[in-house]
Amino acid sequence: QVQLVESGGGSVQTGGSLRLSCVVSGDTNSVDCLAWFRAAPGKERQWVAQTWTRSGTTIVADSVRARFTASRDNDKNALSLQINNLKTEDTADYYCAAARNPADCHRRAFNYWGQGTQVTVSS
Secondary structure (H helix, E strand, C coil): CEEEEEECCEEEECCCCEEEEEEEEECHHHCCEEEEEEECCCCCCEEEEEEECCCCCEEECCCCCCCEEEEEEHHHCEEEEEECCCCHHHCEEEEEEEECCHHHHHHCCCCEECCCEEEEEEC
16 A cells, blocks of 8 residues: 655745655555646546656646656655646645556556645735
8 A cells, every 4th residue: 555645735936936745654665656646626537647666757737837746765765846826727635646667557447545735825
């Protein structure tokens, strides 16, 4: 089993920054990839970023790449998401997710999810 706990959310004004963290515990060696998703009120869940644990390859959605940076801290078994120049449309619950095989990583089919951390951006 894998457990994921997100933190770092909060209420900020437009133009501000936040750093979200996802700490992974349990059978961490079995995790092939980690990802960030977000769910805005009334909208479908959106994939934001993904990192492959063995290669270190990290990708970020085109729509946010200029402002979002995902990075893995292997020593701490944590995945971070740095969000700069926050916009009101970034308001959402942000979730960390994990998958334990390459096929699921490729299909973005994640089996393990954290409880989410809320980000609220006001103008």
